[in-house]
Amino acid sequence: MTLSILPAGEAARDLPVFASWLWLEWGRRRGRTPARSLSRLASMATAAGLPFGCCGYWAGLPAGFACCVAEDLDSRPELSPWLASVFVRPDLRGQGIASGLVEAVATEAKARGFADLYLFTPDQQRLYARLGWAVIGREHDLGEEVTLMRRTL
Ligand SMILES: CC(C)(COP(=O)(O)OP(=O)(O)OC[C@H]1O[C@@H](n2cnc3c(N)ncnc32)[C@H](O)[C@@H]1OP(=O)(O)O)[C@@H](O)C(=O)NCCC(=O)NCCS
Incomplete structure (x- = not known):
């Protein structure tokens, strides 16, 4: 099976x-309502500029997401800008x-027109390092220590 990736604007139904x-x-941890999470994704259906979203499909079904x-x-x-909300269905x-989605967002x-991309992660540094990201510092998010990373595009 293979991964296919659609821009959020072409995945409205899902x-x-x-x-x-x-x-x-x-x-929910950030105090957003489910409706706010949906409107945030709907705002990512842009053809230029920010934000934009990439929707991953596996065997034709929604499988994962990443955005900028x-x-x-x-x-x-x-x-x-930031790579954000990288998520893959647990099964x-x-x-x-995730690797495919991260590459799609970077591309x-x-x-x-962006030259660099940033992200922060509490525990996935190894995955991103494998994909060409470098650690540039440590920060805190919601009281948790996170690693700050950058990738030159
Ligand atoms: C982190 C996450 C996006 C990775 O998705 P993924 O599609 O499994 O990622 P990939 O297959 O491209 O790479 C996964 C890594 O996990 C390893 N892996 C192997 N089997 C695995 C499994 N069953 N489950 C999870 N990871 C597994 C891979 O070998 C690879 O290891 P690496 O650390 O050496 O790179 C996914 O686990 C997830 O959605 N987690 C919850 C949300 C989250 O933490 N997002 C990241 C925020 S920064």
Whole structure:
């Protein structure tokens, strides 16, 4: 089976599925409502600029998501844009889906004119290091220590 990736604008029918995953993983902890998580994804159906989203499909079914946003970490407002909300359906993990989605976001960010991309992660440094990201510092997010990384596009 192979991964196919659609821009969020071409996956409108499935955005509620992707949004529910992101809300359960992060949105509820950040005090967002499910409706807010969905409207956030709907705002990612842009053809230029930010934000934009990449929707991953495996065997034709929603499998994972990743996006690019202007701001993500409150303590580093000067850095932009950010790879964010990288999520893969639990039963499909370990098959390269996140890697494919991260590459798709990086390629699209470069096509949209950006030279660098940032991310923060509490525990997935190894995955991103394998994909060419470098550690540039440590920060805190919601009281948790996170690693700040950058990739030159
Ligand atoms: C982190 C996450 C996106 C990875 O997705 P994935 O599709 O499994 O990623 P890939 O297959 O491209 O690479 C997965 C890594 O996990 C390893 N792996 C192998 N089997 C695995 C399994 N069953 N489940 C999870 N990871 C597995 C891979 O070997 C690889 O290891 P690496 O650390 O050496 O790179 C996914 O686990 C997830 O959605 N987690 C919850 C949300 C999250 O933490 N997102 C990242 C925020 S920074």
